[in-house]
Amino acid sequence: MDKNEILAILNDWNIWRGDQEAGIERGGYLDKLEGFMRSDYVITITGPRRAGKSYLMRQMMRKLREEGIKRENLLFVNFEDPRFTSLDTRVMTQVFEVYREFLFPSERPILFLDEVQEVEGWEKWVRMMHELKKAKIIVSGSNAHLLSRELGTLLTGRHLDLTVFPLSFQEFLSFHQIEINAPLDVAGRETEIKGWLRRYIESGSFPQIALSEQKREILLNYFDDLLTKDLLRRFRIRKPHIMKALIKYYLSNVSNLMTFMAAERFLHTSADTIQKFSGYFEDVYLIYFLNRFSFKVKEQEKSPRKIYAIDTGLCNALGLRFSENIGRLAENIVFLALKRKQAFQPDTELFYWKDLHHREVDFVIKSGLSVSRLIQVCWNIEDEKTKKRELGSLVTAMEELHISHAAIITEEREGEILLNQKRVTLIPLWKWLLEDESC
Numbered sequence: 001m002d003k004n005e006i007l008a009i010l011n012d013w014n015i016w017r018g019d020q021e022a023g024i025e026r027g028g029y030l031d032k033l034e035g036f037m038r039s040d041y042v043i044t045i046t047g048p049r050r051a052g053k054s055y056l057m058r059q060m061m062r063k064l065r066e067e068g069i070k071r072e073n074l075l076f077v078n079f080e081d082p083r084f085t086s087l088d089t090r091v092m093t094q095v096f097e098v099y100r101e102f103l104f105p106s107e108r109p110i111l112f113l114d115e116v117q118e119v120e121g122w123e124k125w126v127r128m129m130h131e132l133k134k135a136k137i138i139v140s141g142s143n144a145h146l147l148s149r150e151l152g153t154l155l156t157g158r159h160l161d162l163t164v165f166p167l168s169f170q171e172f173l174s175f176h177q178i179e180i181n182a183p184l185d186v187a188g189r190e191t192e193i194k195g196w197l198r199r200y201i202e203s204g205s206f207p208q209i210a211l212s213e214q215k216r217e218i219l220l221n222y223f224d225d226l227l228t229k230d231l232l233r234r235f236r237i238r239k240p241h242i243m244k245a246l247i248k249y250y251l252s253n254v255s256n257l258m259t260f261m262a263a264e265r266f267l268h269t270s271a272d273t274i275q276k277f278s279g280y281f282e283d284v285y286l287i288y289f290l291n292r293f294s295f296k297v298k299e300q301e302k303s304p305r306k307i308y309a310i311d312t313g314l315c316n317a318l319g320l321r322f323s324e325n326i327g328r329l330a331e332n333i334v335f336l337a338l339k340r341k342q343a344f345q346p347d348t349e350l351f352y353w354k355d356l357h358h359r360e361v362d363f364v365i366k367s368g369l370s371v372s373r374l375i376q377v378c379w380n381i382e383d384e385k386t387k388k389r390e391l392g393s394l395v396t397a398m399e400e401l402h403i404s405h406a407a408i409i410t411e412e413r414e415g416e417i418l419l420n421q422k423r424v425t426l427i428p429l430w431k432w433l434l435e436d437e438s439c
């Protein structure tokens with residue numbers, strides 16, 4: 001590529017001439033990233049498209065500037081810029097040379113390589129630069145397999161990973177200028193916060209959606225982008241209509257149990273295709289599948305899995321009726337909150353629990369080798385029959401797994417139930433989200 005072409009691209013994305021919009025600070029992630037910056041590792045930032053990875057990188061650059069790092073020592077490259085005509089390690093070297101020639105960095109530069117998975121063989125280049133101590137490197141990508149299987153080993157033991165999710169409820173509130181940092185901040189504001197929770201469930205948690213009026217239009221746009229760029233194009237899909245139908249099927253079945261066989265019957269396509277596509281959906285952080293808890297791995301693998309989506313707004317925009325399904329969407333919100341937490345506690349695992357009598361518990365959290373928590377989500381617990389069923393399942397699981405305290409997350413109900421020397425806390429979702437979230 002021509003030097004001037006490269007320079008034109010770099011000029012548009014960098015802060016050499018003036019600051020770039022970096023949005024509202026996301027303290028939890030920024031603190032974590034700052035900690036990583038002090039280490040001598042390559043940093044990888046992964047997460048769903050539009051979760052805010054690029055903005056987080058910009059926030060990090062803003063922070064570094066505030067700490068006195070000179071502008072010319074920072075380089076940001078967006079490899080999704082369509083003006084890049086070729087994407088290989090040669091171009092990476094060229095970019096770096098152009099940057100050095102025109103900016104004269106005075107110290108070891110800090111490189112932010114955004115959507116780096118677009119570059120064939122990027123790991124080799126990053127490793128070389130890292131080993132030769134030519135730069136501090138932060139890369140980002142919207143695919144869980146940012147580090148490809150063949151090349152990932154090149155960076156094994158040399159990188160720290162940060163997963164960025166769309167907004168937690170606490171972040172969502174702070175995007176609307178509501179700061180809840182202590183229990184006292186909630187006093188007298190319950191009704192207002194419940195109102196925001198409804199909006200959070202309905203329109204989801206992507207940062208841009210939270211701040212925009214055109215929520216549905218943007219969400220549909222996100223969906224099209226994800227489908228065409230991240231799925232159809234990247235994986236060279238020849239059956240786009242089946243893939244689209246499968247995503248819609250999953251998005252309208254969040255919090256339900258599924259088997260590939262059921263999806264196969266519904267879509268009249270092979271279980272193989274469904275399994276392959278489902279793996280891609282996981283790779284791009286669109287859909288999660290939750291396994292059943294069992295001490296036997298075989299049993300875990302044979303059991304149906306539960307479906308969750310990265311965003312409840314996406315489910316609603318694509319046709320799930322909000323008011324009829326609020327219970328399932330609320331369960332999806334709990335799942336996402338647990339996933340966020342898990343990203344900061346890598347030794348935990350998530351499952352659901354089910355026994356032979358079809359008693360179910362929504363979430364089992366395993367820390368290390370033992371089960372640490374059980375959570376049941378029951379939006380409407382007012383009905384006595386429902387309450388008895390949900391509580392019965394929970395207590396059975398508590399007995400089986402030797403847990404003495406568990407929680408039921410509800411819409412409104414609060415309290416405590418003692419049963420067979422087991423303690424169950426009832427807690428409204430808004431309260432649980434504010435107490436339990438980690439960032």
Ligand SMILES: Nc1ncnc2c1ncn2[C@@H]1O[C@H](COP(=O)(O)OP(=O)(O)O)[C@@H](O)[C@H]1O
Pocket residue numbers: 022023024025026047048049050051052053054055056206207208209211
């Ligand atoms: N911290 C933030 N404050 C304000 N808006 C944000 C923030 N993070 C993301 N956004 C909005 O969401 C959009 C997508 O964020 P971006 O960082 O580009 O996502 P990603 O790089 O993960 O795909 C941005 O264009 C911006 O409108």
Ligand SMILES: [Mg+2]
Pocket residue numbers: 053054055114115
């Ligand atoms: Mg980005």
